[in-house]
Amino acid sequence: MRTPIVLAVAAGLAASAVAAVRKPRPPRLGQQRTGDADLAATVRAAVDDPEGLRGLAVAVIEGDRARGGPAVEPGTPFEIGSLVKPLTGMLLARQVAADVVDPGDRLAAVLPGVTGPAGEVTLAELASHRAGLPRLALDSAGAMVRTWWAASTAGNPYAGYDVDRIVAVAANTEPGGDRGTVSYSNFGAALLGQALAARAGVGYPELLRRDVLRPLEMNATLAATEAGHLPGGRAEGATAAGRAADPWLGAGYAPAGIGIWSTAEDLARLTAAMLAGTAPGADAATPRFDAGKDRRVGYGWFTSRYGDREIVWHNGGTSGFRAFLGFDRAADRGVVVLGNTTRDVDPIGLRLLV
Template structure:
């Protein structure tokens, strides 16, 4: 074997070995557990694959008996999950807003068919014409979120940087956005929305003369004894001892905060024990606004919806439920009134817990099988593509690139692609050892580029100004990629 070839192979081996220490490692449900030992054992038996989960808090409610257990860790190298560990619950907050509507209707404060503008006069147009019942049941025709270019760009940026998707969305901004929002769906047809329930909650709060956090605490959380459930509108309001969220691939994420979207579940934190009080009150029929769970309107697939609560049939069983998801947390609450049985499952990664919740409720078959649909496979594709694309591109450029500028640009992007794959890939699906292989390929390609470097001109081909302009644009995109990696 010739010396240059040996050096190229050695460069690849060194790069792969060095990258092994940085190999992405997906969260995995650890062995630690707290609370009810029998429930913890039942949960572990129901977990089909521990990768992608770091910690779980689970509550079981059966014939009035409540059991709570914690499994795994709150954070990497952190303390164990305990029954009282707070988790971000996301859209599980929507049923609380639905219950608030049902409670206010029962008290005679509002009527289901009142238009939103009757409680929020500032909201005009289609949003103002939507009824309170339509907002609670996702039948207003309003979009999931405002759809202007700025909103779409911000949501995309929050997604790629694992940031707060609702930063700056205070009550005034949500009301202002709603006033200029058109319907993007058919009124009267269920189409899931975060904007609709948010406007509902803010309208009820305005009509009551208090803020939404105070109203839901006074009328729903307080009577249920849910003292550990908080609606945080800023970082100062986040609960102590909380779990830390992450993607299923292990990337840390920022908490979601945005006071305007609090009624949709943004900034709502709770514990398995507190949510068990909610489910126990729903099963007993004693929760404020319990009528919110009554299925009133048909949804797709035979599913029905009340005010925030969904009802789904599995064989001869009906499960009333809602789930929640934020950047780094997943939640599921559900109950079977006939069996007098309920479940709460909270996780501190973005891997879904719905199927686990259904299994713990005794539902079997496809319904209790975790979806491996497009969203998770997007993360897998990003992991594979970014890990190997840069090395392959650099290899090709190192062999045929016309000048040093082209080779240098390819080398910079090869490193950035590796970093993007590490950062954005879902390594709970893709084996982490593939990443060092990508690094080894990049190392081999870099060694080849070094061998050719001295024989290449600085700039060749197109007019220099055009080549340097292209290089500047490439550098700008590279800088953006760096921000994504380090954010």
Template sequence: MRTPTVLTAVAGLVAATAATGLMPRAPEPGPRQSGDADLAATVRAAIDDPRGLRGIAVASVDGGRVRVAGIGDRTPGGPAVEPGTPFEIGSVGKPLTGMLLAHRSAAGAVDPDDRLRTVLPEVTGPTGEVTLAELASHRSGLPRLPTGPATLARTWWTSVTAGNAYAGDDVDRIVADARRAEPDDDRGAVSYSNFGASLLGQGLAAQAGVGYPELLRRDVLTPLGMTDTVVAADPADLPGGRAEGATAGGRPADGWTGAGYAPAGIGVWSTAEDLGRLTAAMLAGTAPGADAATPRFDDEAGRRIGYGWFTSRYGDREIVWHNGGTGGFRSYVGYERATGRGIVVLANTAHDVDALGLRLLGVRGDAASESTGLPGWIGAGLALAFTFLGGLSLLGTARRGADRLSVLSAAGWAVLYLGLGHRLGDWSVVPGWIWPLGAALTGVAVALAARRWRDLPVVAGAPPWRRWTGAALSAAFAALAVAVIAA
């Protein structure tokens, strides 16, 4: 074997060996646990694949008895999850808003058929004509979120960077968005809408003359003894001792806060203990606004919806439920009236727990997953593409590159692509050992480029100014990529 070939192979081997120490690893629940030991063991046995999970808090309700347990860690290598550890619950907050409607309707303060404009006069135009019941049951015809280039760009960016998707969305902003919005032709059919749920909650709060967090605390949380459930309107309001959110691949994720979307579950934190109390009270029919769970309208696939709560059939079994998902958390609350059993599952990664919740209820099936951020197949694609793309590009440039400038640019991008793959890839779907293979390919390409370096001019081909301009633009894009990695 020729010496250059041996050196190239060695370069690839060295790169792969060095990269093994940095190999991305999806989180898994650690061995620590707290609370009811039997429940913790049951939860571990029900997890079909632990990759992508880190910490889990669970409450089990059976015949009015509530048991709670925690497994895994709040943060990487940090404190253990306990039954009282606060988790971001996302859209599990929507049923709480639905319960507010049912409770205030029973008290005669509002009527479900009232128009939005009667409780929130600032909302004029077509959106003001939708009813409170339509908002509570996702039948308003309003979009999931207000549409527009800025919203789409922010949604994409926060999905990539695991940032706060609702930063700056206060009450004034969603009211302004509501004045510009128009229900579509699907009004009357169930179409999930964070926007609609938020307008409902803000309208109820305005009619009551208080802010949404205060109304929720006064009418629902305090009567149920849910003292550890809070609405964080901004980062300063986040509860102490909370779990840290992360993507399914393990990347830290910012908490979602935005006062305008609080009624949709944005910024709502709770514990397995508190949600266990909620579930027990819903089963007993003693929760304020418990009638919100009564199924009133048909949804797809045989599912029905009340005010925020869904009801699904699995054979001869009927489960009332809702789930939640943010950039770094997943949640599931479900119960079965016929058996008096209920379950709460909270997790501090963006790994769906709906199926786990159903298994813990003894049901074989799937709840409708509320996926947020990048879908799993996109995260897997990013892992594979970025891991190998840079090395392949540099390999081609090393063989055909006309000058040092092109080789240097390709080498820089090869390293950056590896970093992007490590940072953005969903390594709970793609095996982490693939990343060192990409590093090996890059190492081989760097070795080939080094062999050609002396024989290449600094700049060749197009006019030098054009080549240097292209290099400057490439460096600018590289700086943006670094910002994505660091974000």
């Protein structure tokens, strides 16, 4: 396994957002930086507009080395949101390779309590967003209102959704007519991760640590299912307009990216191992199904074509953070971009990668 020699990070620390009388001031990427000066300059050149950004942690992995130094602060944890979905896909690939499950296994056969039509979807369908399940599991009118309010106030829309609750919702959910085509579903990814954890006889956070994080020495990556589990020294999230955001917490949706925190250093290790093909469950990145628009999907990982380049990638977003991880096997190059506002960082990652 290739090991980054130095953490590849460039940082731009935003000037602090100062509250006006009623409306927060939009954050703006400042001039302060730490780490590799050339990389920092390259990142700044890739930012078309600094408004709406506070801090960036960027890792560039090239061959058997990674460039840079600490960003924002050394080892600053960021909420990575849906970047955990590929890790859940890797857990599936790992269990398939070990003959623990089969991709064609029905959900009902792996996750006790899921009955009815939703129990008929397969693990492979869940991992590739082809199960026809809704994006979120909203089990009451009150849940719909709370989700809307959380989205409007940069709150946590996943509060109260533990494993038992999402299983109960699944038992009363019928896949839609789009089953078999890619339709992004946090609910489906959550059910997949909980099913794999149930088959392993442990909770999802422990399964993730045991089978992916520890082998890759991603020691700073964790699942915070309650407030007391949040990492110390973490970046503070905000909207692009400067409103402070609540962290997302909720054990049921952890496999979809709720409550998952990581660092540029840890994600650089993951990227290097994926490039080398040595990551546990690396086969999850193999594109298996058409996802439209020059895009295919494997187990959690998307592969997109840009001209003659194929980029394997995923991104993540929460109420106060954005994340992007992508790599190009042919060029032996990968990029990680973490930001602590809701300003999209995908364009930055793609400019650095493509």
